[in-house]
Amino acid sequence: QVQLVESGGGVVQPGGSLRLSCAASGFTFSSYGMHWVRQAPGKGLEWVAFIRYDGSNKYYADSVKGRFTISRDNSKNTLYLQMNSLRAEDTAVYYCAKGGIYARPLDYWGQGTLVTVSS
Amino acid sequence: SYVLTQPPSVSVAPGQTARITCGGNNIGSKSVHWYQQKPGQAPVLVVYDDSDRPSGIPERFSGSNSGNTATLTISRVEAGDEADYYCQVWDSSSDHYVFGTGTKVTVL
Numbered sequence: 571q572v573q574l575v576e577s578g579g580g581v582v583q584p585g586g587s588l589r590l591s592c593a594a595s596g597f598t599f600s601s602y603g604m605h606w607v608r609q610a611p612g613k614g615l616e617w618v619a620f621i622r623y624d625g626s627n628k629y630y631a632d633s634v635k636g637r638f639t640i641s642r643d644n645s646k647n648t649l650y651l652q653m654n655s656l657r658a659e660d661t662a663v664y665y666c667a668k669g670g671i672y673a674r675p676l677d678y679w680g681q682g683t684l685v686t687v688s689s
Numbered sequence: 690s691y692v693l694t695q696p697p698s699v700s701v702a703p704g705q706t707a708r709i710t711c712g713g714n715n716i717g718s719k720s721v722h723w724y725q726q727k728p729g730q731a732p733v734l735v736v737y738d739d740s741d742r743p744s745g746i747p748e749r750f751s752g753s754n755s756g757n758t759a760t761l762t763i764s765r766v767e768a769g770d771e772a773d774y775y776c777q778v779w780d781s782s783s784d785h786y787v788f789g790t791g792t793k794v795t796v797l
Contacts, residue, residue: 615775676786
């Protein structure tokens with residue numbers, strides 16, 4: 571069965587950096603696009619970033635573009651999100667999700683990892 | 690940027706039908722997906738490509754999409770359907786994935 575397990579969350583000061591990881595299993599990781607989606611406390615879902623199956627294309631929400639970088643290591647079945655210049659408004663649970671290409675749905679989600687940006 | 694608008698809340702009695710709308714400019718031309726999220730849990734895909742159901746999702750969940758409105762319909766509502774529901778599309782003009790504002794379904 572498909573499993574996605576996020577890690578790397580924690581408390582970081584404003585302006586700091588953090589790298590999230592998402593370990594995937596139960597499917598051919600190298601054949602699927604992957605997403606990061608976040609949810610601030612008590613708020614709705616916000617899409618953050620997408621990477622194609624081969625890493626050739628990456629898309630970002632305007633709110634994180636230039637600060638966050640999505641990447642993947644298909645040899646390790648792992649997705650990453652490098653977050654720099656963190657702000658208080660980046661505080662959220664970050665989910666990784668399995669996608670496809672372009673209009674395909676996010677059909678499996680991890681349980682999420684909490685990132686808190688606070689001094 | 691593309692915006693998807695949902696009603697903040699919908700209340701329904703057990704056994705009745707809940708309808709959740711998702712409004713967007715010409716949304717009928719896009720593939721709409723719907724997610725269910727219960728408190729403290731990750732979202733779960735319940736309808737994709739406007740009206741298809743993933744395996745394991747009850748037939749009580751159905752969807753439609755036309756014009757400027759997509760709709761998720763939950764028939765014969767049960768207490769376990771109480772959750773937040775989000776619509777989602779891919780906006781090809783910006784290469785952005787967009788979620789709706791979310792609807793809290795309360796079973797009376």
